[in-house]
Amino acid sequence: MSVNVWAVIRREYLQRVRSKWFVISTLGGPLLILLLMVVPAYFLVRGGQAEQKLAIVDGSNVLYERIAPYLVNEGLEVEEERWYPDVVTSLRKEATEGDLWGFIVLDELTLDTGEAIVYVTTRPSPIRQLTLQSAITRAVMEYQLERLGVDAEALLSGGDLSLELLSEERTSTEEPQFWVAYLGAFFLYMVILFYADSVMRATLEEKTSRIVEVIISSMEPWHLMLGKILGVGAVGLTQLLVWIVSGFLIVAGGIPLLVSLSPGLIPVETLLPALPGIGMVTLFVCLFIFGFFMYSGLHAAVGAMCNTDQEAQQVRLPMVMLLVIPIAMVSVVIMQPMTAMSTWLSLFPLFSPFLIWARVVSGGIPAWQIGLSFLLMLFTVLAIAWVAGRIYKVGILMAGKRPTLPELWRWVKEA
Amino acid sequence: MRYAIRLSDVTKRFGNHAAVSELNFDVPQGTICGLIGPNGSGKTTCLRMIMGILHPDVGSVSLLGATPDDVRRKRVGYLPEERGVYRKMTCTEFLTFLAEIRGVSRTEGWKRSHDWLERLGLGGWADRRIEVLSKGMQQKVQFIGTVIHEPELLILDEPFSGLDPLNQDVLEEIIRDFHSKGTTILLSTHLMDQAERICERVCLISNARKVLDADLKELKAKERTGVVVVRFEGSDQWLEGPEIDCIHESNGELHLILKDGADHQSILKRGLESGVKIYRFDLVEPRLHEIFVRHAGTESVGDAGMPKNVTLELQ
Numbered sequence: 001m002s003v004n005v006w007a008v009i010r011r012e013y014l015q016r017v018r019s020k021w022f023v024i025s026t027l028g029g030p031l032l033i034l035l036l037m038v039v040p041a042y043f044l045v046r047g048g049q050a051e052q053k054l055a056i057v058d059g060s061n062v063l064y065e066r067i068a069p070y071l072v073n074e075g076l077e078v079e080e081e082r083w084y085p086d087v088v089t090s091l092r093k094e095a096t097e098g099d100l101w102g103f104i105v106l107d108e109l110t111l112d113t114g115e116a117i118v119y120v121t122t123r124p125s126p127i128r129q130l131t132l133q134s135a136i137t138r139a140v141m142e143y144q145l146e147r148l149g150v151d152a153e154a155l156l157s158g159g160d161l162s163l164e165l166l167s168e169e170r171t172s173t174e175e176p177q178f179w180v181a182y183l184g185a186f187f188l189y190m191v192i193l194f195y196a197d198s199v200m201r202a203t204l205e206e207k208t209s210r211i212v213e214v215i216i217s218s219m220e221p222w223h224l225m226l227g228k229i230l231g232v233g234a235v236g237l238t239q240l241l242v243w244i245v246s247g248f249l250i251v252a253g254g255i256p257l258l259v260s261l262s263p264g265l266i267p268v269e270t271l272l273p274a275l276p277g278i279g280m281v282t283l284f285v286c287l288f289i290f291g292f293f294m295y296s297g298l299h300a301a302v303g304a305m306c307n308t309d310q311e312a313q314q315v316r317l318p319m320v321m322l323l324v325i326p327i328a329m330v331s332v333v334i335m336q337p338m339t340a341m342s343t344w345l346s347l348f349p350l351f352s353p354f355l356i357w358a359r360v361v362s363g364g365i366p367a368w369q370i371g372l373s374f375l376l377m378l379f380t381v382l383a384i385a386w387v388a389g390r391i392y393k394v395g396i397l398m399a400g401k402r403p404t405l406p407e408l409w410r411w412v413k414e415a
Numbered sequence: 416m417r418y419a420i421r422l423s424d425v426t427k428r429f430g431n432h433a434a435v436s437e438l439n440f441d442v443p444q445g446t447i448c449g450l451i452g453p454n455g456s457g458k459t460t461c462l463r464m465i466m467g468i469l470h471p472d473v474g475s476v477s478l479l480g481a482t483p484d485d486v487r488r489k490r491v492g493y494l495p496e497e498r499g500v501y502r503k504m505t506c507t508e509f510l511t512f513l514a515e516i517r518g519v520s521r522t523e524g525w526k527r528s529h530d531w532l533e534r535l536g537l538g539g540w541a542d543r544r545i546e547v548l549s550k551g552m553q554q555k556v557q558f559i560g561t562v563i564h565e566p567e568l569l570i571l572d573e574p575f576s577g578l579d580p581l582n583q584d585v586l587e588e589i590i591r592d593f594h595s596k597g598t599t600i601l602l603s604t605h606l607m608d609q610a611e612r613i614c615e616r617v618c619l620i621s622n623a624r625k626v627l628d629a630d631l632k633e634l635k636a637k638e639r640t641g642v643v644v645v646r647f648e649g650s651d652q653w654l655e656g657p658e659i660d661c662i663h664e665s666n667g668e669l670h671l672i673l674k675d676g677a678d679h680q681s682i683l684k685r686g687l688e689s690g691v692k693i694y695r696f697d698l699v700e701p702r703l704h705e706i707f708v709r710h711a712g713t714e715s716v717g718d719a720g721m722p723k724n725v726t727l728e729l730q
Contacts, residue, residue: 004516005490011512015503214485216467218488256583274622396470 002219004219006229012202012231017238026239030246047395052077053100055091059083059107066139074131088119095121104132114140159367181361185354188287189327192353193320196295199229203303203396204312221393225304229296233289240288244281283360283370290377294384295319301388304395304404317401324329326351330358337364347373349380387412417444417480418676419568419599420465427460430460434460438474442616449592449614450603451707457623458603459496462572465601479568488519491567493647496573496603498557502546506532508554509545517564524563531559535585551582559588562593569593571602575609576728578688587613607704619707626710634637635700642701643671649691658682660671663708672705 016022029115038324080088081103091103102120110116114137126134138156145152148311203225206212215224298319306312326345333342337359346355346365352373359365394411395403403411420442427435431541442448452456463469464476479490487716501509507528514524518722532541535555540548545556554577562569574590575616590613594600604610610617611631645654646668654662654669658677662669673679685695 003518007512008514011501011504011508015501019503206499209499209502210495210497211501213468213497214493214499214513215470215516216491217491217495217515299547414457 001218003222005230007172008224008227009234010232012228013234015176015335016198016232016235022235022239026242029239029243030250033247042090053079055079055094055100055103057081057083057087057091057103057105059105060111061105063139064112066142067135070135070138071131074128074135080131092119096118100387104136106136108415110136111140111143130362138300145372177361177363178331178334181358182330183367184284184361185330186293186327186357187354188357189282189323191236191240191288192291193323195232195292196299197316198235199232199296200299200303200312200316202228202232202307203300203392204306207304207396208307214396219308221396222389224299224396225389225392229293229300233292233295236288236292237285240285244285280361284357286374287353287357290374290381293381294350294353294377297381297384297388301391301395304392305398305408307402311402322350326354330354333358334362343369349373351379416498418442418477418478419444420601421477422461423475423477425461425464425471425476427457427464427469427471427714433623435471435620436622437465438620438623438625440601440618440625440628444599445594445597446640447590447600447602447613448616448618449610450601450618450620451607451703452603452620452626453605456620458620460602460618461604462493462495462570464572466491467501474631485700488536489564491568491570492561492564494558494561494571496576498554500545500553500557503544505542506537506545506548507541510560510649513560516565521562527563527642528559533705535559551578551629554578558589567598569598569600569602569659571600573604574602576604577603583609588592607702607707613705619702619710621707626707631703634706638725641673642699642705643673643682643709644695644697645686645693646695647668647686647691647693651691653682653686653689653691655680656685661707661708670702670705672701672708 046386050077054071056067058080064080068080071078081091088105089373091100094100096119101122102118105117105119116136118132142156144153145155206215212224243264297317301311302315302319306315329342329345333346333355336342340357342359342364345351346359347369356365356370356373360370390412391408394414418441422438424442425435425438426433438457440712450461451460460469461657464471465478467476478584488680497546501512504512507525510528510531511521511524514522519527529541532538537548537552537555540552545553548556558574561571569590571590578586587609590600590602602610602614614631616628616630618628647650654671658673658679658681660672660674663673664670669683669725679698683693686696
């Protein structure tokens with residue numbers, strides 16, 4: 001690559017990396033993630049402690065041993081209270097004095113109907129109500145089944161359904177994976193569009209400030225465009241890498257911390273495998289690079305053919321509208337990654353960066369389709385570069401009226 | 416003679432409007448040449464074609480004996496009429512960047528930037544962002560950007576516009592300095608006096624066409640007998656005669672532009688006989704302005720209103 005392209009890349013990169021917004025957004029991103037993780041967890045833990053202590057009066061004499069482990073597992077502290085005539089009165093007093101969150105009274109009737117009375121000082125969340133209810137019903141069923149001589153434990157845990165996949169398709173996507181796929185696609189969309197938009201603004205600024213005439217007299221317009229795109233792309237990549245590395249550090253250091261704070265609160269076993277590995281991170285970065293090249297080429301051409309920001313936003317609108325399709329379809333594609341529609345949508349190069357990600361994470365894509373989509377994106381990058389380069393070359397020095405479509409076509413042909 | 420720039424039969428149209436029409440002109444190596452004409456006459460278009468920013472519809476442009484693209488980047492310095500800067504860069508960063516895209520190493524570019532800023536009295540601003548500089552200072556930075564790679568050909572589009580008289584002098588001196596070192600300079604201006612002071616050659620254009628293209632000294636020698644400056648009191652009847660082509664006023668004096676071969680003595684004689692008080696009757700070297708008006712007036716046949724417009728614009 002010629003010397004002057006490097007000069008443009010360096011200028012673009014250094015100017016941007018040194019700017020305030022870059023420092024703030026690059027460092028602010030991970031901090032925000034950290035806050036989003038830690039704050040709710042903190043409140044969850046704190047909230048749990050406040051309503052933790054629960055007494056159980058077991059008039060049936062068989063249910064306590066079955067209920068207690070289950071509730072402990074759900075983060076409650078449980079103590080057994082012997083039955084005596086005034087037990088309700090004295091526990092009620094204890095609870096109002098703040099020593100107890102509440103207590104449950106179980107009796108012989110509970111063994112038949114599952115009915116029980118729960119006294120609480122504060123209204124429990126719907127989930128906690130459900131937990132209490134299921135703990136009791138479960139204990140009752142266990143007891144009754146055991147009386148019949150049935151292996152209650154095996155039966156109640158739902159047996160074991162072993163899945164034998166006959167194709168590569170996964171039938172359902174688990175929740176953590178859904179979010180990795182969904183947020184990842186959305187994040188790619190934001191980052192790619194943000195940096196492509198930066199290329200457009202930079203082009204427009206050079207054009208309106210007239211500096212471009214000096215630059216163009218010293219180098220090929222095509223080189224300027226290339227340098228600009230590579231420079232801005234390098235900034236985006238830098239930011240992405242900082243985010244990824246700090247994200248890993250946060251997760252590596254943060255999850256064990258959270259787990260130690262509240263065992264049982266976060267389902268670590270389900271979360272950890274859902275986190276992207278090195279292969280996924282590489283895919284993510286590659287998708288960013290290809291997506292950025294496609295969209296920044298288009299944006300550079302838009303910037304070159306317009307004279308004001310408003311004009312450029314107008315011209316850009318159809319492109320942004322087109323992007324509503326993949327974003328609207330992301331969740332559908334994640335749920336059903338192997339349908340014909342998902343396949344075709346994800347193979348359309350301009351949608352690939354978002355939808356290929358969604359399909360890969362949800363596990364519903366054959367390897368050859370990933371390869372094909374990258375090949376298609378590569379061709380698209382080259383085609384866009386060819387067309388955009390020509391529009392850029394003519395447009396960058398044009399002032400006055402924005403070109404019409406036939407005029408644009410002439411630029412492309414003649415340049 | 417070797418030519419730094421040659422334009423042959425160059426025509427450039429924008430839609431139906433011809434910005435430059437059948438232009439032929441050469442700039443010999445080592446000269447200071449002025450491209451002169453009123454606003455909208457096609458000067459900028461002409462310079463942009465020389466720089467390869469625009470391409471002529473018809474005709475060809477050659478620079479330093481080669482096609483424009485190959486040479487212009489490293490050996491030509493171009494100061495466009497509408498000058499931009501990267502506002503967020505510091506002066507030295509900006510200048511080093513400009514040096515670098517023309518093949519000067521970064522360290523060398525850095526050093527030259529400092530030297531130039533020092534020379535133009537901007538030493539204290541070297542590491543400040545360009546956006547904090549005044550307009551005149553920015554213009555100096557832009558000029559440094561034009562010459563930072565030590566080009567052998569300088570193309571300056573209206574270099575003096577926007578500068579105060581003091582800085583115009585500074586710039587003039589620098590231009591002369593480059594000239595004495597052998598740099599070829601082509602500058603466009605609508606200020607006749609300035610062009611007359613600096614340039615060795617002039618190319619006058621009006622309405623997209625060349626009016627005149629000559630060595631300034633030769634031109635003046637040739638047109639020597641042409642102009643009489645008079646100041647007098649009384650009736651101006653004596654100025655009506657067959658010798659006089661046209662008259663225009665400047666600073667309370669009249670400039671009589673004579674027809675080719677006309678005798679100025681007969682006018683003076685008529686004046687004395689008519690009894691007006693004559694304070695000044697001076698046969699002068701014609702000013703470029705007058706030469707221009709005369710040629711533009713006689714050569715643009717079928718455009719009667721033009722010379723008048725030109726005079727208005729030029730004063």
